[in-house]
Amino acid sequence: MTTATTTVTPAATPHVLAVDDDPALRTLLEDYLTGHGLRVTTVASGREMNEVLEREPVDLVLLDLKLPGEDGLQLARALRERATLPIVLLTGQNEEADRVMGLELGADDYVTKPFSPRELLARLRAVLRRYQVQATLPERDSTRRAFRFAGWELNLRTRRLRSPAGESVELSNGEFSLLAALCSAPGRPLTRDQLLSMSRLHEAEVYDRTIDVQILRLRRKIEEDPAHPRLIVTQRGVGYLFETSVETLY
Known part of the structure; x- marks a missing residue:
């Protein structure tokens, strides 16, 4: 039987629970992540994970x-059902x-084995940062019915977008959630982490690696000239800005 090991750093430090049956990898994770400012507990099984x-x-x-x-996968499902804490998976290349x-x-x-400890640390920090941003955001206002902007109308209940000409424009789940997030913060520069967090309030399946692709697709649907966007404007070094006035319908 293995024993959970915990390296303690100051209380405000994020606490990472690493679950892996390889003792050498657990030692590497503990040493490297602790050396870069995280508190780390390592265990070898799902039972020990639940005990922690x-x-x-x-x-x-x-x-x-x-x-x-x-x-x-069942452990990941049970984790998600019991709490909203972040989950990062370790998987094989195949x-x-x-x-x-x-x-x-x-x-x-997710991170595939073998992995670079530096990349793993960057991914863990990005996920933690995303959840910290989300915790500071207001909960979704369920009384909102729709957003109107530049002649467009986004219905939050039917998840439909109507053009200024009255035509229905089909949106994927990710596109809808990102557009709803942008509409909820017009004129405010938003980082990718903020957009990801705000999208979750609209039940999105949007991931960090695809957000720029989703923005590109949105521009193709709502911009007169997607190559020179006037609604969803890139803020270099920051993220994106929804540069239009938005009316909220209740």
Whole structure:
């Protein structure tokens, strides 16, 4: 039986719970992440993971999907059902189906083995930052019915977009959620992390690696000249700005 090990740093430091059956990898994770300002607890099984979660607060779970005798996807599903804490998956290079299923179950990101500790640290920090931003945002106002901007109308209940000519424009779930996020903060520069967090309030399946693609697709649908956008404007070094007035309908 393995014993959970915890390296303690100041209380305000994010607490990462790493779940992996490889003792050498657990040591590497503990040493590297602790050396870069995170508090780290390492365990070898889902049972030990649950014991840690029961007795102390955790800010992020780093979960290996291939634990001996355990279903990593089922552990990820149970984690998402019990809490809103961030989940980052550790997977093999040839486990694309598991990665996709993990994201669909609510995981926030994944890292494939073998991985660069530096890249892992950057991904963990990005996910933690995203959740910190989300915690400062107001909850979605369920009384809102629609947004109107530049002749367009986005219906939040039917999830439909109507053009100034009265035509219905089809949006993917990600496009709808990003447009709703932009409409809720007109004239305010938003970082990608903020857009990701605000999109979650609209039940989006939007990931950091695809947000620029979603913005590009949105521009093609609502801009007169997508190559020179006037509504969704890029803010270099920041993110995006929805540069138009927005009317909220209740």
